[in-house]
Amino acid sequence: MKKYKVSRGCTHCGTCIFECPKSAISIDDAGAHIDMGKCVGCGICADNCASEAITSVELGDKTENQIKEELR
Numbered sequence: 001m002k003k004y005k006v007s008r009g010c011t012h013c014g015t016c017i018f019e020c021p022k023s024a025i026s027i028d029d030a031g032a033h034i035d036m037g038k039c040v041g042c043g044i045c046a047d048n049c050a051s052e053a054i055t056s057v058e059l060g061d062k063t064e065n066q067i068k069e070e071l072r
Contacts (some may be wrong), residue, residue, distance in 0.1 A: 002041040002056050006032045009053035016045040016054060 005018075010031035017025050017032070024038035025045060032053070034045070046054040 002043070003036060003039050004034055004041070004046055004054050005032060005045065005057050006055045007055065009051050011051045011053070013050065015048050015050065019044050019048045028063055 008031070008065070010027075012027055012031060014032075016029060017023075017027060021042065021044060022038045022040055024040075034054075037051050041056075043056065046056065052053045
């Protein structure tokens with residue numbers, strides 16, 4: 001299974017929020033955040049990120065806690 005993470009290169013433009021078909025992305029002062037529970041791994045956010053701050057993460061058989069730790 002593939003999910004996505006946001007790097008520190010996020011410019012807070014908000015494009016990913018509008019492009020995400022599952023409303024899995026929010027933005028605060030620290031940048032964009034992807035809700036792993038809502039993300040279906042479609043990659044539309046990454047495809048539309050002008051700063052290339054959203055990248056894929058291969059999750060395999062990891063537990064939810066391992067995934068959250070890796071995405072920090």
